[in-house]
């Protein structure tokens with residue numbers, strides 16, 4: 001249980017680019033911030049799904065890598081000392097009284113309860129989680145050879161790796177672990193066609209010719225074997241039905257992420273369709289007093305889900321939230337000094 005006496009001005013739910021922008025605007029107004037994020041990393045969809053792709057339409061950046069963009073959002077948004085809680089999914093929202101003050105209590109799947117005067121929901125499409133292989137009890141192998149992301153290449157030094165996926169991440173790591181893993185790296189995809197960049201595919205095919213990559217398509221991993229940790233996987237050739245066993249110590253599944261609004265949809269806040277929270281675009285407030293929303297999760301007629309739009313909403317939400325907490329008229333303050 002977190003220290004419940006620690007009431008922040010604002011809890012921000014979601015550490016994507018919009019949540020980080022909201023953290024900036026609240027911090028800039030001298031408000032205290034806590035950010036709760038279900039993933040173990042910040043950066044939202046950008047960091048999770050397209051860190052290595054260029055973004056061209058964010059004002060001030062004619063061309064910037066996704067990861068670089070969110071790194072800069074983090075540098076800007078966290079400069080005022082936000083308390084960042086990663087790896088915690090928000091589950092319940094209640095209103096309670098604390099020392100005579102009415103506050104919002106956000107409780108996460110880790111059992112921590114975070115108190116704040118207002119809440120800004122910047123949850124994108126909802127909590128992200130990795131798309132999993134269709135193998136029974138697959139999560140039991142986590143920490144025992146199964147990986148949903150590659151954090152440090154050193155973890156794979158000298159290991160026989162099976163990488164599953166057909167997109168850029170799978171190809172990027174098939175190439176990126178060439179100098180680290182035991183070769184060949186086995187790349188498994190359920191279709192013959194890959195979605196990854198042609199140049200990455202060409203390089204993988206070239207390495208296949210040299211024996212440094214083994215490409216298996218259309219194949220699917222059916223079973224994981226090991227005593228304590230992963231020692232081998234059985235992979236089916238889905239065009240012939242043949243099952244073959246491949247020794248490996250690391251199974252890296254890079255199948256993208258799935259997201260769901262989840263518990264947020266049960267909090268009694270009016271929704272816009274099935275996937276968004278309805279807001280008043282003038283204030284970004286939801287139907288629940290003291291609860292604001294911005295970014296992809298916030299909906300109203302004509303909404304465009306782009307980073308720039310979400311950042312604008314973050315400024316509106318943060319300034320309205322600060323004004324509401326202080327009982328002031330909404331008035332932005334310039335950041336120039």
Ligand SMILES: Cc1cc2nc3c(=O)[nH]c(=O)nc-3n(C[C@H](O)[C@H](O)[C@H](O)COP(=O)(O)OP(=O)(O)OC[C@H]3O[C@@H](n4cnc5c(N)ncnc54)[C@H](O)[C@@H]3O)c2cc1C
Pocket residue numbers: 013014015016017018019036037038039043044045046049050054055056057088089090091122123124125126127128262263264294295296297305306307308310
């Ligand atoms: C492939 C791709 C390319 C794109 N290219 C562009 C582009 O070029 N330009 C552009 O403007 N936009 C682009 N977009 C859209 C852009 O990424 C989104 O508009 C932007 O990420 C929205 O930011 P956000 O902070 O609102 O939400 P997100 O980035 O989705 O972040 C939300 C965060 O909230 C967390 N969260 C959700 N629910 C919970 C919960 N219950 N508890 C804890 N944490 C939670 C999630 O884990 C996530 O990290 C692209 C999107 C994709 C998928």
